[in-house]
Amino acid sequence: MESKTLFDKIWDAHTVKQIEGGPSVLYIDRHLIHEVTSPVAFLGLKNRGLKVFRPELTTATPDHNVPTENQHLTIIDELSRHQVDMLKKNCKEHGIVYHDLQSDGHGIVHIIGPELGLTQPGMTIVCGDSHTSTHGAFGAIAFGIGTSEVEMVLASQCIMQPKPKKMRISVNGKLKKGVTAKDIALYIISQISTSGGTGHFIEYAGSAITSLSMEGRMTLCNLSIESGARGGMVAPDETTYNYIKGRQFAPAGEQWEKALNGWKQLKTEEGAVFDKEYTFDAADIEPMITYGTNPGMGIGITQSIPLANGMEGSDKNTYLKSLQYMGYSEGEPMIGKPVDYVFVGSCTNGRIEDFRTFASFIQGRKKAPNVTAWLVPGSKHVEKQIRAEGLDKVLEAAGFQLRQPGCSACLAMNDDKIPEGKYAVSTSNRNFEGRQGPGARTMLASPLTAAAAAVTGVITDPRDLLAS
């Protein structure tokens, strides 16, 4: 029998049927919804006179629109409030569990799934949000979908999907000091480009990957979509099992043993074939920063902005348009460039490990006076843990304040917008034009590099300030 990849095993186990000359009908184990991409899907159900088919397999929370201050008050923005209210109403009407603002289960949808133990190896997980790829860290097939597909899942617990090709990206060796999962991801995207993964589903492998924590694996898988891939996954191992055990919706007792036996089978078999393979050396990766307007435009922090020499036609025009937007020129070094804002948070880097990293770096230092810093925990649970570990005190002593959970400045849909022309070092996932606010200029980086910028007020190599 042909050897199977991890992806094949999960895909095949969820294929209800294969339509001739068309997509597969894929069964979905977990469906996560939020306020932005679900209302039109619920409206569609209503217009067709349908009910939610398996309400117990969908979980909801508002995250994109929510303010990150004063969450006990009514949301001021009328449209945002209406969207959040609609989610609540739709969930109530259809019997879907809804984690409201300020409740223990509230947070960014991709942060709460794993925290609640809803995300498990071997599952198919979808959400109307491209960063659903985050959940692949647990050895699940997880990917973002559009609103029509949200409606499909609500109506039938299935989705129609053409089977993607398979790609394996191996990163071998030991990461250097100051290099994090975020840097691995930005490095990979800078190497394969923002369309290098298109049409594929990635499996990450190699010693630099398996030595990552679950938080690190989630950061890496989260950014899979930025290479164009549908998703990315890491085979489950002890690190995965230890993270899941004891969580609210994780299997317990006999069920745990049964689940564990199944999860241990979730590996790519020897000899299984991938459509594309890349191998990188961990030692080649340094802390990364982006200088342009897509996540593939990233370089090692000590490097200079690439020259447009050798590019031509629309490639060159697109490149120069991007630099013009950023207010940068070819050949300039990134170190020392001014920073106005620092944002730590999002489904990419809004987990406890990210705040531990940030806090330990800024401990004993002070926030640079020219920097406005927004530190936004990814969930209520992360916020509580930050306080329980006393990290909030460390942050306050250095002049930082913690905000309340939400997507915040990642996408400028709520009140947290970077003003026009300002430079933000951001731990989020996209540096597109206007992504963090009309005219805002984003530099993507790790929480460590963000911390270095926050205390120096300029782009700084965090390794220069790390104790040796």
Place this chain on the structure above:
Amino acid sequence: MAYDKISIITSSAVPLPIENVDTDQIIPARFLKAVERKGFGDNLFRDWRYEKNGSPKEGFPLNDPRYSGKILVAGKNFGSGSSREHAIWALYDYGFRVVVSSFYADIFKNNALNIGLLPVVVSPEFLLKVFTAIEEDPTTQFETDLENQKFTLLKTGESSGFEISAYKKHCLKNGLDDIDYLVSSKEEIEVFEKNR
């Protein structure tokens, strides 16, 4: 939501010779707050199309009176980034029925096929030919023939084939969507659930 059935679409085209156009540009997040699918076309390419005060930006193709039509021609890797279907709703609501490029992001392509916007993939060379033809004559006509999977530059007769699955072709020709199909497959889905 019902969409127009597609057979043959003959039209002039609007050129957007920029690469990696992400869905945040097609429709910025701050315009995603509606709870109904209405009026998204007004904010299509909002920040490229309008000044802050709401006046049209000169030079942007959608504001250029020379260009019009049901076909948008865009640089490679069109529709990358966010999964927001609102991007397609905006293109559709504005009046586009076909997008032509040499490469699309996956989610964009799926979303487009789901709501009746046909994503035509041509080679980079043919794409350049299309851009050049529009530049030379903005009224030049193109024919998109779904049945024969052919995109033709009518003036010269040059054409390019394009791929689409037999299933999706059937859907687009008949204005069907996947939800109807899935709902009609419920018994099979229940059997699958029982046998897992």
